[in-house]
Amino acid sequence: MKIKEIIVVEGRDDTVAIKRAVNADTIETNGSALSPSTIEQIRHAQEIRGVIVFTDPDYPGQKIRQQIREQVPGCKHAFIEKKDARPKSGKGIGVEHASPEIIKKALQNAMQEFIETVEEITYQDLIYFGLIAGNKAKKRREKLGGILKIGYTNGKQLHKRLQMFQISNELFADAMTKVLQEEEDE
Known part of the structure; x- marks a missing residue:
């Protein structure tokens, strides 16, 4: 290749x-x-x-x-x-x-990387899905980063990276569904 x-x-x-x-x-x-x-x-x-x-x-x-x-x-x-x-x-x-x-x-x-970013996913969305605070936040960010192929980040970096790669609300929601489903299956 x-x-x-x-x-x-x-x-x-x-x-x-x-x-x-x-x-x-x-x-x-x-x-x-x-x-x-x-x-x-x-x-x-x-x-x-x-x-x-x-x-x-x-x-x-x-x-x-x-x-x-x-x-x-x-x-x-x-x-x-x-x-x-x-x-x-x-x-x-x-x-x-x-x-x-x-x-x-x-x-x-x-x-x-997109130079002009449009904020679709808010910091509040990250809190809502337990990606910022809580005992499962780190593990959820690791799984989300893998699914979206954006790598692992801390909470602040996650918000920036979602903007940088212009991850849509739909793609984010689908990925979070997978993260939460994997969590239930464990």
Whole structure:
């Protein structure tokens, strides 16, 4: 599978994992402190071929994603769940630990960030569905992020991400129905 866009990853091991899964070019951020030259390289890649941001599902990965989002709007975003980013043995979390199948699926489901957002789902909706407060909120956000393919977020990030990917009320309601049904089945 050939990917037209250039994929932004955190490091060399991520590039190796991407190349095992697909035929693609990458830009490595080499840490969470993005240099001006790296941002310029990402900006140029976005103008020429497009960019898919594919960072680790952890705090540093989210920080990189947010910096790119602020400085190079309009990129696509690919996400994997934490459970798919853990090594078979040992510690750590990252794209480099994901299987080629998980990486392919994430890249196929990469979503375009919309620069102009329309708020359809309110913060009150998130509270109503128990995504912000309560003992089940974290687990519900994890499941919702997986269903909508927007990755795991905390409550505040969830609201922003739903807007960023312009998730409709209908899609949100369908996904929440699945989340609540899975919860009942457990």
